[in-house]
Amino acid sequence: SAVISQKPSRDICQRGTSLTIQCQVDSQVTMMFWYRQQPGQSLTLIATANQGSEATYESGFVIDKFPISRPNLTFSTLTVSNMSPEDSSIYLCSGSGAYNEQFFGPGTRLTVL
Amino acid sequence: KQEVTQIPAALSVPEGENLVLNCSFTDSAIYNLQWFRQDPGKGLTSLLLIQSSQREQTSGRLNASLDKSSGRSTLYIAASQPGDSATYLCAAPNSGGSNYKLTFGKGTLLTVNP
Numbered sequence: 001s002a003v004i005s006q007k008p009s010r011d012i013c014q015r016g017t018s019l020t021i022q023c024q025v026d027s028q029v030t031m032m033f034w035y036r037q038q039p040g041q042s043l044t045l046i047a048t049a050n051q052g053s054e055a056t057y058e059s060g061f062v063i064d065k066f067p068i069s070r071p072n073l074t075f076s077t078l079t080v081s082n083m084s085p086e087d088s089s090i091y092l093c094s095g096s097g098a099y100n101e102q103f104f105g106p107g108t109r110l111t112v113l
Numbered sequence: 114k115q116e117v118t119q120i121p122a123a124l125s126v127p128e129g130e131n132l133v134l135n136c137s138f139t140d141s142a143i144y145n146l147q148w149f150r151q152d153p154g155k156g157l158t159s160l161l162l163i164q165s166s167q168r169e170q171t172s173g174r175l176n177a178s179l180d181k182s183s184g185r186s187t188l189y190i191a192a193s194q195p196g197d198s199a200t201y202l203c204a205a206p207n208s209g210g211s212n213y214k215l216t217f218g219k220g221t222l223l224t225v226n227p
Contacts, residue, residue, distance in 0.1 A: 001159065031213055042202065042217045043157075092156055099145060099164060100206065100213055104157040 002027050002095050004105035012111045013083055020079045021108045023093030028073045029103075030096050034066070037090040037107070046091075049076040083112045115140045115207045119218035126193055127226050134188040134221045136203030141181045147215070148177050148188050149202040157202065161188070193225045 003026040013019050023032065032049040047055040047068055055068035070076040080087055093105040116139040126132055138146070144165045149157040161170045161177040163186070169178040176189040190197060200222050204215040 004156075006156075033214075042219045043204075043215075045214055048214070090154070094157075096213060099162060101145070101147065101159060101162045102204075102215060103159055104149070106156040107154075109154060 001101075002029055002097050002103045004093060004095055004103055006093055006105040006108050008108060009106060010109040010111075012113065014113055015084055017083055018079055018081045019083065019110060020077050021091055021093070023076045023078070023105055025074045025095045025103075027097075030100075032070060032076045033094045033096075033102070034068060034076070034078045035092045035094065037092060039089070043092065046078070049078075080110065083110075085112045088112045115143075115205055115216040117203055117205050117216050117218040119201075119203055119221050121221060122219065123222040123224075125224040125226065128193060128195060130193050130225075131189070131191050132193055132223070134190070134201050134203075134223070136186040136188070136205075136218055138184050138186070138203075138205040138216075140205070140207065141184045143181065143205050145206065146177075146179050146186050147204045148175075148186075149204065151200045151202060151220070153200075160201075190223075193223075195225045195227050198223055198225050 005024045007022045034046040035043040046061045047057040049070040051070045067079045090107045092107045094102045096102045118137045120135045147162045148160045163170045163179040174191040179186045200220040202220045203218045
């Protein structure tokens with residue numbers, strides 16, 4: 001199974017600022033994803049991070065708000081831009097391996113004041 | 114569009130009890146289903162992955178079954194322990210070309226009392 005790390009583990013940010021979250025996997029994965037988990041809710045897929053090209057966003061999520069990079073097979077970043085309190089959530093990175101089994105990072109807990 | 118429902122939303126049991134968590138999904142043309150565990154404020158830990166060709170998978174005290182025809186999966190936990198207390202999430206992929214995308218249920222919050 002893949003081991004996935006994320007940085008930072010948590011942050012408290014001011015309204016209007018941006019935060020970049022890093023995700024590192026310890027082995028090559030076929031696909032990488034970014035999810036959001038709002039308080040008390042389940043996970044919602046933000047986008048699929050594509051190596052060397054633009055991410056594929058789900059309905060309701062746009063590149064200007066959540067720019068994503070994936071420069072190589074094992075690393076990706078998600079930026080939450082121009083933050084508001086509604087962006088307070090846990091952001092999770094995942095990677096898929098054999099049989100499309102997905103493995104998750106520990107998450108980044110974001111609080112926007 | 115895949116929809117996943119988990120019942121019950123919360124469950125509280127005494128230590129040692131056997132229990133079953135239920136998951137249903139609307140699009141049965143899936144090729145696998147995955148169960149996860151989430152501790153408060155933490156990421157997800159993959160528990161079991163069941164391929165569509167399998168009817169069940171076992172890992173230690175956990176056993177997951179899959180019935181594609183009825184759109185159901187169950188997670189059986191034997192001899193529950195306080196350390197099993199967590200939220201358990203079921204996730205099913207979309208069918209067709211986007212079958213790598215997972216749709217999650219809202220989870221079952223399990224509390225095992227010593």
